[in-house]
Amino acid sequence: MVPLLKTHLYLFLGTVACSTTSDYYQQLIAQKTGDALSYVLPKNNEEFKTGFKSPIDEYGQYDVVVVGAGSAGSVLATRLSEIDKISILLIEAGGEENDFNQIPAMWLYHQFSELNWGYYTTPQKHSCLAMTNRQCVVPRGKVIGGSSSINGVMYVRGNCKDYDHWAALGNRGWSCKDVLPYFKKSENSQVEGDKNYHGIGGFWNIEYGLPSSPLFDNFVNGSLERKQSFGDYNGENQTGSAKFQTNTKRGRRQSLGTAFLNNARKRSNLKVVTKALVTKITTDQRSKQATGVEFVTQNRKFLVRARQEVIISAGAINTPQLLMLSGIGPREHLTEMKIPLIADLPVGQNLIEHPLLNLIFRTNYTEPNATLENLVERYLNGLGPLTKGGSADGTGFIHTKNNSQVPSIQIAFAPPNAIDPSISRRSLNYNNTISETFLKNIKPESDILIYVMLLHEKERSNFTKLKQPD
Numbered sequence: 001m002v003p004l005l006k007t008h009l010y011l012f013l014g015t016v017a018c019s020t021t022s023d024y025y026q027q028l029i030a031q032k033t034g035d036a037l038s039y040v041l042p043k044n045n046e047e048f049k050t051g052f053k054s055p056i057d058e059y060g061q062y063d064v065v066v067v068g069a070g071s072a073g074s075v076l077a078t079r080l081s082e083i084d085k086i087s088i089l090l091i092e093a094g095g096e097e098n099d100f101n102q103i104p105a106m107w108l109y110h111q112f113s114e115l116n117w118g119y120y121t122t123p124q125k126h127s128c129l130a131m132t133n134r135q136c137v138v139p140r141g142k143v144i145g146g147s148s149s150i151n152g153v154m155y156v157r158g159n160c161k162d163y164d165h166w167a168a169l170g171n172r173g174w175s176c177k178d179v180l181p182y183f184k185k186s187e188n189s190q191v192e193g194d195k196n197y198h199g200i201g202g203f204w205n206i207e208y209g210l211p212s213s214p215l216f217d218n219f220v221n222g223s224l225e226r227k228q229s230f231g232d233y234n235g236e237n238q239t240g241s242a243k244f245q246t247n248t249k250r251g252r253r254q255s256l257g258t259a260f261l262n263n264a265r266k267r268s269n270l271k272v273v274t275k276a277l278v279t280k281i282t283t284d285q286r287s288k289q290a291t292g293v294e295f296v297t298q299n300r301k302f303l304v305r306a307r308q309e310v311i312i313s314a315g316a317i318n319t320p321q322l323l324m325l326s327g328i329g330p331r332e333h334l335t336e337m338k339i340p341l342i343a344d345l346p347v348g349q350n351l352i353e354h355p356l357l358n359l360i361f362r363t364n365y366t367e368p369n370a371t372l373e374n375l376v377e378r379y380l381n382g383l384g385p386l387t388k389g390g391s392a393d394g395t396g397f398i399h400t401k402n403n404s405q406v407p408s409i410q411i412a413f414a415p416p417n418a419i420d421p422s423i424s425r426r427s428l429n430y431n432n433t434i435s436e437t438f439l440k441n442i443k444p445e446s447d448i449l450i451y452v453m454l455l456h457e458k459e460r461s462n463f464t465k466l467k468q469p470d
């Protein structure tokens with residue numbers, strides 16, 4: 001029964017009938033990487049605006065309504081549904097994951113598909129200087145699993161001292177000691193890390209991307225020469241270099257949708273609606289409490305009521321947008337947008353990005369070319385370049401000041417053949433000059449890429465000031 005079904009699936013999914021799994025994947029990669037080069041990103045939510053005429057239809061009542069099945073929403077809905085007597089509706093604007101987005105090394109291509117909302121920054125004065133119109137990309141997942149379905153699968157929990165700082169600011173329950181048990185509970189970790197810092201038996205598989213490139217040894221030795229240790233950044237000390245721990249299972253992406261939600265979707269107390277855009281949180285006039293949400297799907301608009309709670313887990317960009325559309329935000333801005341005010345709050349005013357710079361170095365090493373067939377064969381065995389998160393082998397956390405409590409910079413090492421100039425241009429939005437002078441000169445088989453990420457930036461973005469970018 002099962003093998004028969006599989007054969008049929010391949011016939012439907014491929015444009016040409018494929019006889020083996022390997023053929024299917026080779027064709028899928030060729031097709032999807034090609035499509036991404038010409039995919040036109042949406043400029044608005046038009047897909048949800050196609051001519052519904054009816055007034056709002058009732059969608060009934062649930063105890064909890066969760067908006068967004070991304071990283072946070074998938075975990076919250078899964079955990080809440082473990083309590084039998086709570087009924088939950090989870091509403092997601094995107095659709096299901098697919099075989100292509102499971103391939104970690106293809107991460108940049110998902111940004112040019114229906115899996116991405118397609119945002120850019122406003123034109124900048126002091127940053128994004130190499131980008132077309134001085135606009136950086138702001139990819140955000142629009143699919144079950146959210147951004148965890150299109151991200152670089154690098155499993156980095158964050159520095160203990162940062163959590164402790166949050167707790168010290170008055171956020172009870174957020175100290176390192178408080179959150180560590182939940183990280184461990186979530187994990188099914190295969191890494192050989194520090195004792196007491198990793199969990200086994202949880203939903204989320206964590207493993208090393210294998211095998212590392214031969215050049216990774218040079219990266220590690222380089223950091224040892226600089227007196228940095230080599231170890232486990234999710235363990236006792238974050239500082240130093242380490243092999244990447246990735247959110248993958250036998251080389252395939254483990255989004256929070258795959259890892260968590262898929263376990264819970266069978267439960268009768270959880271309903272998941274996909275391809276549904278939440279447009280408003282409804283509130284009770286007098287108590288100002290959230291009562292439910294309005295959403296659009298399949299040309300109809302619905303109202304669903306929440307008996308207990310409405311959880312907004314729509315991500316760093318869409319959560320403040322939805323709050324503001326619902327009248328929760330700064331008075332001045334909502335008045336300007338003619339949105340009736342429910343609560344005057346500084347929503348959308350403290351966005352912290354983590355800026356990333358790509359440094360490319362030429363080596364005298366040449367990575368032997370692998371055929372797509374060979375790469376796919378290895379991927380299907382859970383190995384090789386296609387399984388690599390962000391196409392990188394390892395990482396390092398660095399203190400740039402002697403007295404700093406926490407590392408200020410994270411670097412990551414991506415070996416030869418990790419850079420793909422054909423998608424780099426779109427995924428970074430490089431302008432014509434930079435593409436001609438810089439991208440054209442890259443020799444993927446010899447060049448290595450060092451990502452440099454600033455960890456504690458001072459800059460804060462302010463959504464309510466979008467008309468005057470600085």
Ligand SMILES: Cc1cc2nc3c(=O)[nH]c(=O)nc-3n(C[C@H](O)[C@H](O)[C@H](O)COP(=O)(O)OP(=O)(O)OC[C@H]3O[C@@H](n4cnc5c(N)ncnc54)[C@H](O)[C@@H]3O)c2cc1C
Nearest residue numbers: 068070071072093142146147151152153154278314315318
């Ligand atoms: C390209 C890229 C690479 C990254 N690499 C890494 C990495 O290697 N390691 C790492 O730890 N982190 C990485 N991140 C960051 C990480 O993926 C995100 O921080 C995390 O997924 C955010 O989770 P979230 O729940 O806040 O939002 P999301 O996961 O983005 O979820 C929000 C969900 O809400 C849905 N939604 C939004 N608005 C609505 C609406 N109005 N109605 C219905 N549904 C809605 C969205 O479609 C989405 O599914 C990366 C992110 C990106 C984009």
Ligand SMILES: *[C@@H]1O[C@H](CO)[C@@H](O)[C@H](O)[C@H]1NC(C)=O
Nearest residue numbers: 129130131133431432433434
């Ligand atoms: C691209 O960016 C560089 C760096 O800011 C700039 O010198 C160049 O003029 C830009 N080219 C185009 C075509 O905008």
Ligand SMILES: *[C@@H]1O[C@H](CO)[C@@H](O)[C@H](O)[C@H]1NC(C)=O
Nearest residue numbers: 214215216217218219220221
């Ligand atoms: C890294 O250092 C070790 C120990 O000194 C040495 O054996 C090894 O050859 C070095 N590797 C590279 C690639 O330099």
Ligand SMILES: *[C@@H]1O[C@H](CO)[C@@H](O)[C@H](O)[C@H]1NC(C)=O
Nearest residue numbers: 194229231232235236237238
């Ligand atoms: C962590 O760092 C401290 C202080 O530098 C050191 O004593 C300890 O051995 C380190 N632990 C691990 C597991 O590397």
Ligand SMILES: *[C@@H]1O[C@H](CO)[C@@H](O)[C@H](O)[C@H]1NC(C)=O
Nearest residue numbers: 332349350460462463464465
């Ligand atoms: C964001 O912009 C608004 C409107 O100009 C301003 O009132 C507010 O103070 C700004 N917030 C921050 C954190 O800078």
Ligand SMILES: *[C@@H]1O[C@H](CO)[C@@H](O)[C@H](O)[C@H]1NC(C)=O
Nearest residue numbers: 218362363364365366367446
């Ligand atoms: C690359 O250069 C280094 C330093 O000059 C040298 O030791 C090494 O043999 C060279 N490797 C190759 C593959 O040419």
Ligand SMILES: *[C@@H]1O[C@H](CO)[C@@H](O)[C@H](O)[C@H]1NC(C)=O
Nearest residue numbers: 366367368369370444445446
């Ligand atoms: C690898 O293949 C690419 C594309 O076919 C080619 O441009 C490049 O020269 C090849 N590199 C090696 C080392 O064979």
Ligand SMILES: *[C@@H]1O[C@H](CO)[C@@H](O)[C@H](O)[C@H]1NC(C)=O
Nearest residue numbers: 398399400401402403404408
């Ligand atoms: C840190 O201290 C060491 C030893 O005192 C010194 O050599 C080094 O320059 C300092 N580094 C920075 C970034 O201040």
